[in-house]
Amino acid sequence: MLRVLVGREIKLVFRRKSEILNPLFFFLIVTSLFPFGISPEPSVLGLLAPGVIWVCALLALLLSVDALYREDFDDGSLVQMVMSGVSPASIVFAKAITNWLVTGLPLILLSPLLGVMLNLDNDAFGAMVVSLLLGTPSMCLIAAIGMSLTIGLRRGGILLSLLVLPLYIPILIFGAMAVNAATVGQEFVGQLALLGAGLAFTASLAPWAAGAALRVSLSE
Amino acid sequence: MYQDFSIESEQLALIRGERLLFKQCSFSMKNGQVLQIRGPNGAGKTSLLRVLCGIMEPDQGDVLWCGKSLRKMRESFGANVLYLGHQIGVKRNMTVRENLLFYSNLRQAKPLTTIEEAIQAVGLTGYEDELAAHLSQGQTRRVSLARLLTEPSALWILDEPFVALDVEGQGWLAHLFEQHLAKRGSVIFTSHQSIDLNVKVNTLEVSGGSHA
Numbered sequence: 132m133l134r135v136l137v138g139r140e141i142k143l144v145f146r147r148k149s150e151i152l153n154p155l156f157f158f159l160i161v162t163s164l165f166p167f168g169i170s171p172e173p174s175v176l177g178l179l180a181p182g183v184i185w186v187c188a189l190l191a192l193l194l195s196v197d198a199l200y201r202e203d204f205d206d207g208s209l210v211q212m213v214m215s216g217v218s219p220a221s222i223v224f225a226k227a228i229t230n231w232l233v234t235g236l237p238l239i240l241l242s243p244l245l246g247v248m249l250n251l252d253n254d255a256f257g258a259m260v261v262s263l264l265l266g267t268p269s270m271c272l273i274a275a276i277g278m279s280l281t282i283g284l285r286r287g288g289i290l291l292s293l294l295v296l297p298l299y300i301p302i303l304i305f306g307a308m309a310v311n312a313a314t315v316g317q318e319f320v321g322q323l324a325l326l327g328a329g330l331a332f333t334a335s336l337a338p339w340a341a342g343a344a345l346r347v348s349l350s351e
Numbered sequence: 352m353y354q355d356f357s358i359e360s361e362q363l364a365l366i367r368g369e370r371l372l373f374k375q376c377s378f379s380m381k382n383g384q385v386l387q388i389r390g391p392n393g394a395g396k397t398s399l400l401r402v403l404c405g406i407m408e409p410d411q412g413d414v415l416w417c418g419k420s421l422r423k424m425r426e427s428f429g430a431n432v433l434y435l436g437h438q439i440g441v442k443r444n445m446t447v448r449e450n451l452l453f454y455s456n457l458r459q460a461k462p463l464t465t466i467e468e469a470i471q472a473v474g475l476t477g478y479e480d481e482l483a484a485h486l487s488q489g490q491t492r493r494v495s496l497a498r499l500l501t502e503p504s505a506l507w508i509l510d511e512p513f514v515a516l517d518v519e520g521q522g523w524l525a526h527l528f529e530q531h532l533a534k535r536g537s538v539i540f541t542s543h544q545s546i547d548l549n550v551k552v553n554t555l556e557v558s559g560g561s562h563a
Contacts, residue, residue, distance in 0.1 A: 132457070132459075135453065135456045135457060136457075139445075139453050142445070142449070143442065143444055143445065146444040146445075147444065205438070206438055206439075206440060206441070206442065206443070207436055207437070207438025207439055207440040208440040208442060209440075210406060210434075210436060210438070210440065211434075211436075211439075211440030211454065212440075212457065213406070214404060214406070214429060214432070214433075214434045215429060215454060215457040215458050215502075216425075216426060216429025216430055216457070216458065217429075217457055349406055350401075350406055350407045350408060351407075
């Protein structure tokens with residue numbers, strides 16, 4: 132069931148390529164603007180790099196989520212899927228998986244390049260990739276809750292950010308902390324463990340919460 | 352031959368904003384029956400169908416599926432009911448074949464007709480691999496109607512199924528209704544026009560529109 136759903140999502144995303152590329156371009160452009168705006172000094176950039184990369188990845192993910200849900204809501208596909216006996220929880224779970232595969236994963240693959248550009252400390256690349264690997268799936272799942280709650284509203288964009296950003300902040304803090312700790316040569320396993328715990332928590336609960344929210348949104 | 356089922360509504364009422372769409376709406380239905388829901392625009396026909404499908408919760412009353420509340424019977428209901436609403440859920444960025452294949456895969460039921468046969472039956476031969484975005488409105492409607500063939504369900508709940516179809520298509524759909532009834536299936540549909548069927552069509556009037 133999940134395979135059928137994810138297969139469909141991926142097929143649809145690849146037919147609207149701009150929607151995958153937009154968040155990635157956003158990530159690249161915003162990160163590469165920082166050296167111009169602040170200072171091209173390598174030591175300054177190296178100091179800022181962990182936070183900049185994490186914040187930009189977070190915003191790029193938030194940018195990517197709307198497209199996955201909006202069209203399916205507008206053309207009645209979500210109702211049809213629910214009426215076909217699929218639980219709303221599997222629908223949103225499939226969407227979160229797709230969201231991560233087509234946006235989260237490419238962001239992580241791009242991040243080392245941006246790390247080099249921002250003069251990130253050599254020892255911190257591993258921490259950055261692992262922290263993003265643990266943090267981005269949680270963010271996709273949390274976004275699924277926010278999207279399911281706000282999809283019925285015509286202008287849900289701002290509300291989505293208000294709902295979702297407070298939940299992103301702990302992930303951002305621990306993610307950037309892990310990378311920062313690695314740059315100064317400290318232990319960073321603790322922060323990664325917290326990110327992992329957060330992922331276990333969201334992966335087990337968010338689909339159900341989002342599924343229930345989706346059912347409510349569809350009933351309006 | 353479909354399994355036995357029954358659907359009943361008890362004193363349904365639905366309020367949208369300040370308007371009472373319908374109240375005390377009761378009916379019951381079994382295998383092999385047709386129910387046409389009639390009423391002026393804005394009377395709440397579509398909302399009534401959405402309530403019957405369990406998508407919307409009624410403000411009063413309950414829908415019973417096989418004697419039990421719909422909320423507890425979602426699985427059995429989903430497996431036996433096909434609902435085609437106002438928005439028909441045909442993806443513009445998927446081909447005709449992919450659209451039909453996706454929904455029939457979701458249901459995991461054995462289709463009576465293959466997807467190719469269904470596409471032929473709705474008169475879309477040659478359009479199998481065409482994106483739905485390139486089809487006309489009537490053709491898109493036909494894609495969704497092809498699901499009636501590929502996803503065998505005892506009860507069809509159809510919102511304005513005759514809209515956007517040409518005369519030939521309307522005749523074909525009426526004929527499909529008759530075949531479905533002969534197999535002990537049932538149809539609930541909304542329509543403004545009277546449909547010629549060689550079986551008795553029960554009607555339910557939704558007046559609605561009064562202030563709550």
